[in-house]
Amino acid sequence: MTKRPVRFYQVGSFAVGNRLLSDEERTVQSDPDRTNSIDSGHRACQGCGEALGARYALDAAMRATNNQLVAVNATGCLEVFSTPYPETSWRIPWLHSLFGNAPAVATGVAAALRVKGQSEVRVVSQGGDGGTVDIGFGCLSGMFERNDDVLYICYDNEGYMNTGVQRSGATPPAARTATTDVVGPQPGNTFGQGKDLPRIAMAHDVAYVATATVADLHDLEAKVERAMAFRGARYLHVLVPCPLGWGSAANETIHVARLAKETGMFPVFEAEYGVVTSVSKIRHQTPVEEYLKLQKRFAHLFGKNPRPEIVAHLQELANRNIARYGLIDREETPAARHASTSEEPA
Amino acid sequence: MLQQIEGSRAVAETVALCRPEVVCAYPISPQTHIIEAVGVMVKEGRLSPCEFINVESEFAAMSVAIGASATGARAYTATASQGLLYMMEAVYNAAGLGLPIVMTLANRAIGAPINIWNDHSDAMAVRDSGWIQLFAETNQEAADLHVQAFRLAEELSVPVMVCMDGFILTHAVEGVDLLDQASVDRFLPPYEPRQVLDPEHPVSIGAMVGPEAFPEVRYLAHLRQLDALHRIPAIAEEFLTATGRQSGGLVHSYRTEDADTIVVAMGSVLGTIKDAVDIRREAGERIGVLGITSFRPFPARAVRQALSGASQIVVLEKAFSIGHGGVLATDVAMALQGTNCIIREVVAGLGGRPITRQSLVALFYKAAQGELGALLFLDLDMDVVDREVERMKANRRSGPSAENVLRDLGVTRGEGALS
Numbered sequence: 001m002t003k004r005p006v007r008f009y010q011v012g013s014f015a016v017g018n019r020l021l022s023d024e025e026r027t028v029q030s031d032p033d034r035t036n037s038i039d040s041g042h043r044a045c046q047g048c049g050e051a052l053g054a055r056y057a058l059d060a061a062m063r064a065t066n067n068q069l070v071a072v073n074a075t076g077c078l079e080v081f082s083t084p085y086p087e088t089s090w091r092i093p094w095l096h097s098l099f100g101n102a103p104a105v106a107t108g109v110a111a112a113l114r115v116k117g118q119s120e121v122r123v124v125s126q127g128g129d130g131g132t133v134d135i136g137f138g139c140l141s142g143m144f145e146r147n148d149d150v151l152y153i154c155y156d157n158e159g160y161m162n163t164g165v166q167r168s169g170a171t172p173p174a175a176r177t178a179t180t181d182v183v184g185p186q187p188g189n190t191f192g193q194g195k196d197l198p199r200i201a202m203a204h205d206v207a208y209v210a211t212a213t214v215a216d217l218h219d220l221e222a223k224v225e226r227a228m229a230f231r232g233a234r235y236l237h238v239l240v241p242c243p244l245g246w247g248s249a250a251n252e253t254i255h256v257a258r259l260a261k262e263t264g265m266f267p268v269f270e271a272e273y274g275v276v277t278s279v280s281k282i283r284h285q286t287p288v289e290e291y292l293k294l295q296k297r298f299a300h301l302f303g304k305n306p307r308p309e310i311v312a313h314l315q316e317l318a319n320r321n322i323a324r325y326g327l328i329d330r331e332e333t334p335a336a337r338h339a340s341t342s343e344e345p346a
Numbered sequence: 347m348l349q350q351i352e353g354s355r356a357v358a359e360t361v362a363l364c365r366p367e368v369v370c371a372y373p374i375s376p377q378t379h380i381i382e383a384v385g386v387m388v389k390e391g392r393l394s395p396c397e398f399i400n401v402e403s404e405f406a407a408m409s410v411a412i413g414a415s416a417t418g419a420r421a422y423t424a425t426a427s428q429g430l431l432y433m434m435e436a437v438y439n440a441a442g443l444g445l446p447i448v449m450t451l452a453n454r455a456i457g458a459p460i461n462i463w464n465d466h467s468d469a470m471a472v473r474d475s476g477w478i479q480l481f482a483e484t485n486q487e488a489a490d491l492h493v494q495a496f497r498l499a500e501e502l503s504v505p506v507m508v509c510m511d512g513f514i515l516t517h518a519v520e521g522v523d524l525l526d527q528a529s530v531d532r533f534l535p536p537y538e539p540r541q542v543l544d545p546e547h548p549v550s551i552g553a554m555v556g557p558e559a560f561p562e563v564r565y566l567a568h569l570r571q572l573d574a575l576h577r578i579p580a581i582a583e584e585f586l587t588a589t590g591r592q593s594g595g596l597v598h599s600y601r602t603e604d605a606d607t608i609v610v611a612m613g614s615v616l617g618t619i620k621d622a623v624d625i626r627r628e629a630g631e632r633i634g635v636l637g638i639t640s641f642r643p644f645p646a647r648a649v650r651q652a653l654s655g656a657s658q659i660v661v662l663e664k665a666f667s668i669g670h671g672g673v674l675a676t677d678v679a680m681a682l683q684g685t686n687c688i689i690r691e692v693v694a695g696l697g698g699r700p701i702t703r704q705s706l707v708a709l710f711y712k713a714a715q716g717e718l719g720a721l722l723f724l725d726l727d728m729d730v731v732d733r734e735v736e737r738m739k740a741n742r743r744s745g746p747s748a749e750n751v752l753r754d755l756g757v758t759r760g761e762g763a764l765s
Contacts, residue, residue: 070543072413083553093543095416096552097439101409104401108368108413108421109543111397115367115419121545139409142402 028060028221035062035091037071042089043081047250049214049240049257050078050128050155056214057153057238058124060221062092064228065122070095070109074102074127074136077162078155100135102127103143106150114149122228123149129156129170133197137169144204147232151224154197154235157242165245169195172265173317174310175297177245182300191313201235202274208234210270214241215258219280223270239266247296259291264318267325279325288315348521353485353510354379356522357424357450360489362393363530364448364496366422367537368414370399370407374429375462376512377452381424404429408436408447415445416551418542420496422447426512427454430468434475437505441476441567443552444540446499446506448492449477453613453664454512455697459748463698464512465664466613469641470673476567478506478574479642480594481612485515486522487639490593493525494581496534501577502570503540509641511614513698525589533588571643578640596645599652601627602634607713608656610636610649610678611663615694615701619662622706631714638674646681653678658688660713662706662724664695671721694724730754 018030028034037058044051062069073079073096082089083096097105106125113121125143127136132154143150159177160166167177173191176182180189201209207230212220220238227234241248241256248256260266261280265288268280289311292298301307322328351359358380361369369388371381388398397414401407404425411421425433430451440447453469455461469479480495482488488510495506510516541551555563575596582594600620602608609619616637626633636652638645653659659682661675670676672691679689690713695701705725712718730751737744744750 068545070417070545080554083550085550085553085555085559088550088553090550091548093545093548094550095413095543096550097409097412097443098435101405101412101436104406104409105413105416107399107401107406108370108410108415108419109417110413111368111399111410112414112417112419112421115395115397116417138402139406142406145402146399 027056027218028063029056029217034059035067037062037069037090037092038082039089039091041087043084044077045244045250047241047243047253048077048081049242049253050157051081052214052217052253053155053220053238053240054078054126054153056217056220057126057224057236058092060224061122061124061151061228064225066120068121069093070113070121070123072097072102072106072109072123072125074125074131075099075162076128076131077157078126078128080162099131101139102131102136103150103152104139106152107143107146107148110149122151124151124153126153126155128161129154129158130160130168132156133169133195141200141204144201144206144233144235147206149231149233151227151234151236154237155240156237157240157245159242159245161242161245170197172314174301174314176300177297187300187307188297198235198237198269198271201237202271204233205274206233206235207231208270208272209237210235211237211239211266211268213239213257213261213266213268215254215261216268216280219268226270245297247299248294252294256291256294259286259294262286263288263291264322264327265291265314267321267327269325276325279327281329282322282327285328288318348523350519351522352379352517352519353488353515353522354517355383356485356489356524357492357510357516358383358387359524360492361422361450362387363525363527364422364493364534365393365420366396366448367419368397368399368411368421370401370410370421370423372401372404372407372423372425372429374404374426376454376464376516377424377426377429377450379516380450380452384422404433405436408433408440408449411447411449412436412440412443412445415440415447415539416443416541416543418537418539418544420500420537421445422449424450424452426452427456427462427468431456431471434472437472437477438475440505444503444567444570446496446503446537448495448499449505449507450492451507451509452512452516453509461697462512464514465696465698466509467665467696469507469509470665470667472507473642473673476504476571477642478504478571478640480506480508480578480639481641482508482510482515483598483614483616483637483639485510485518485520486591487593488515489522489524490585490589490591493530493533494585494594497581498574498577500537502573504567504570504574509613514614523591529588533585574643575640575645594639596638596640596648597652598637598639600635600637602636602652602655604632605634605656606632607658607660607710608634608636608653609710610638610653610659610661610674612638612641612674613664615662615664618701618703619706622703622710625703625707626710626714631710633710633714641674644677644681646677649678649681650685653682653687654685656687658690658713658716660690660692660710660718662692662694666693666696690718691721692718692724693721699725727755
């Protein structure tokens with residue numbers, strides 16, 4: 001198969017279509033000779049963000065490692081939809097052990113490769129947010145702390161979707177899940193402290209921590225590639241909308257993911273050795289309503305009995321992210337603008 | 347050459363001779379000395395190549411071993427008691443995946459009340475997990491069993507647990523004849539995995555299996571254990587030829603030829619039992635002992651054969667299925683189905699309660715007189731039990747039983763429990 005020349009222009013999405021890019025800037029996914037680490041025919045739902053994220057992440061990791069990759073998978077949607085024996089979508093060596101131990105199993109794989117002198121073979125461990133921020137948290141922190149040579153990828157769909165949409169430590173406040181139903185005076189998930197795994201990962205001072213969404217797959221691929229350039233523990237946290245659990249339209253997955261970023265609900269950044277090194281700026285700041293209204297899990301905040309105070313609370317959380325990561329460049333004062341442009345040719 | 351060394355040290359030295367490639371360590375008494383000693387050997391470079399990984403929990407220890415074993419490395423860890431329970435999900439998983447991990451279990455009671463001393467409750471808790479479970483009688487056997495365990499595990503692709511009594515064996519210093527590297531290398535070929543994570547030949551390991559194939563997969567695991575019933579004695583025989591030492595095997599009989607009564611037990615208590623049996627033999631009683639080395643797979647045929655001549659079987663075990671009775675006794679009863687043997691269950695040594703020769707001699711005397719009931723707790727103080735039962739009847743908030751019992755016994759200071 002040959003690459004097709006530019007024919008179409010994509011507008012309104014901020015995403016640069018592959019066809020507008022030079023060959024070397026195109027995504028791994030646009031390469032007809034990509035590996036197809038997770039092959040088609042699996043049983044993910046229509047519009048599944050996790051399937052999309054995993055596909056891009058692992059093919060990028062395969063390219064970065066010259067196809068010398070082993071994947072370890074926590075129990076969860078990705079594991080279940082990709083591998084009911086005798087079928088498997090994985091065309092890379094793949095091991096599923098348990099729900100809560102994927103980081104430790106990956107440590108064992110990395111140790112075995114090291115002891116056998118196969119340092120060229122790299123290890124990716126992956127799971128959903130339940131397997132990562134909740135049940136696998138201890139093993140993940142241990143893997144970080146020991147600085148084992150593992151890239152851990154969390155596909156965060158903000159809940160236990162495989163078991164029927166229950167709350168996880170990554171479920172946002174107010175969201176409806178099967179265990180945080182929209183009944184009583186405080187409908188949906190409680191406003192807790194949250195569990196911000198990327199920041200917790202950074203607190204371990206591991207070599208590389210990054211977040212990404214499936215709205216910007218170039219960015220996701222670039223971050224996987226960057227992650228594979230380091231040795232030691234690395235962490236990638238990818239927001240993957242779940243049409244089933246979020247009550248969003250299957251054809252809106254990319255749009256919803258983009259709004260998560262553009263509202264500030266999900267900050268996109270990367271960090272090295274515990275220090276933020278880059279952030280993906282918000283291009284068009286969008287009120288959180290626009291993100292929330294696309295998802296039935298927040299439907300109780302709107303409609304007949306709207307809860308503007310809860311929406312405002314969520315907006316505060318988004319604003320906190322915007323301030324924490326500098327997601328919006330502050331409007332420069334005229335003086336500052338003058339100072340910054342004075343040395344440049346007009 | 348016999349050396350006076352601690353049981354844990356003997357096991358650590360022997361494990362090192364088996365050239366494990368990945369060892370995961372998490373401390374828990376009474377296993378800790380083993381893993382500490384292996385750690386020193388790796389750090390010194392005496393055991394190389396080997397990755398020694400300090401993990402954050404027993405659950406991680408077994409999980410790291412799973413990852414390492416699935417990548418073709420010989421993996422080893424050790425645990426006990428609460429640690430085994432904490433890693434239990436991974437213990438089952440290792441067996442389900444058919445990974446030949448070897449683990450030392452320094453047998454210890456399970457809390458609450460928390461108790462670090464020896465009994466077999468931990469091993470019994472995972473008896474259905476699919477692991478082979480071998481019980482050592484002495485430190486020499488504990489050391490030797492590890493070499494046999496790696497061989498057996500890797501031949502059959504089944505994980506093997508070597509059970510040795512916590513403190514009684516792990517911390518006892520006695521003469522052990524350690525093997526040399528050349529003998530172990532001859533006995534134990536390099537690990538050749540049945541399935542391995544290899545980028546050149548990608549496979550998916552550990553995927554979901556539905557009702558259409560699950561029973562067959564489980565039955566295949568059972569077949570491997572049935573295979574082990576042949577391989578365990580064969581490997582022990584080979585070990586005997588190579589080293590001149592009798593270690594391992596399925597069961598060991600002692601003075602059972604003409605015995606009317608045979609005592610069945612596992613682990614280090616067999617030594618005390620043999621002493622007591624010798625004493626009763628001198629008194630003219632026809633009594634013998636059957637030590638069970640392989641608890642899983644359970645050698646029902648060998649047990650039946652060894653016990654068939656006796657009229658009374660006393661199963662003495664350091665475990666207790668609450669609400670039922672003995673665990674080993676149940677298995678022995680199944681093995682003896684259709685015979686006229688009377689089975690007496692004796693629960694002894696829970697939480698490290700000493701099983702003394704004196705108590706055993708008295709027990710065996712009662713057995714000979716036909717005075718044993720179906721289920722007996724050796725040296726149980728019924729007086730303190732009754733007093734606590736009364737307290738609980740009298741007062742809803744009568745306090746923690748363990749504390750009350752200790753007060754009754756005068757072990758702790760204080761004014762005595764509320765009454």
